Amino acid sequence: MSAQNSAGIQTLLDAEREASKIVQRAREFRTKRVKEARDEAKKEIAEYKASKEDEFKKFEAEHSKGNEAAEQEANKEAEKQIEVIKEAGKKNQATVVKNLLDAVFEVKPVAA
Template sequence: MAQSNQGIQTLLEAEKEASKVVAKSRQYRTQRLKDARTEAQKEIEALKAQKNKEFVEFEKQYGGNTDETVTKANAETEEQLKEVNTLYQKNKQQVIEKLLSGIVNVQPQIHPNAKKAKPAA
C-alpha cells in the first residue's frame, strides 16, 4: 500500500508541476499578445503619421491656394465677359438689320409640299 500511496503522490506532484507549466505558458502567451498589440499600435501610429504627412505634401503640391484659384477664375471670367461685350457691340447693328429685313421683307410662298385642294363635287 505504501508503494501505491507513493505512486499516487508522485502522480499528484507531476499533475501540480504540469499545471504550473500550463499556467506559466498561458501567462507567457498573454504577455506576448500584449506585447504584439503594443507593437502593432506603434506601427499603426507610425503609418498614420506617415500617410498624414504624405497627404499634406500632396495637398500642398496639387491643392494650391484657394485665394489664388478664386482670383485666377475671376480674372478669366472678366476677360471672357469683355470679349463677349466687344463682340456684342461689334455685331449688334448687323443682327438688328437682319431681323428687321426678315420681318419687313416678307415674300409669301406656297410650301412645296402643299397640294391644291380639289373642289367638292
C-alpha cells in the same frame, strides 16, 4: 507496498499539478505577449499612418500652389474672351436687331 504505491501516486499527482501550473503560466505568458504584440503593432500602424498623412499634406500643399496659379491664369483668359464676345455683341447689336425685325415684318413668300 500499499504505502509505496500511495506515495508514488501522490508524487505523480503532485507532478501533474506542478505541470498543470507550468502550462497555465505558459498560456498566461503567451496571451500577455500576444496582447503586447497586438498593441505594439497598432501603435506602429498609427505612427506610420500619421507619417504618410503628413507626407500627403506636404505633397498636396506643394502641388496645389501650381494648380492655383494655373486656375487664375485660366480665369483671366476666360474673362478676356468674355469681354471680346460682349464687345462683339454690343458692336453688332443694332444690326442683329434690325435684321430680326426685317425678317419678321417683311414677309417674302416662297413657293414650296
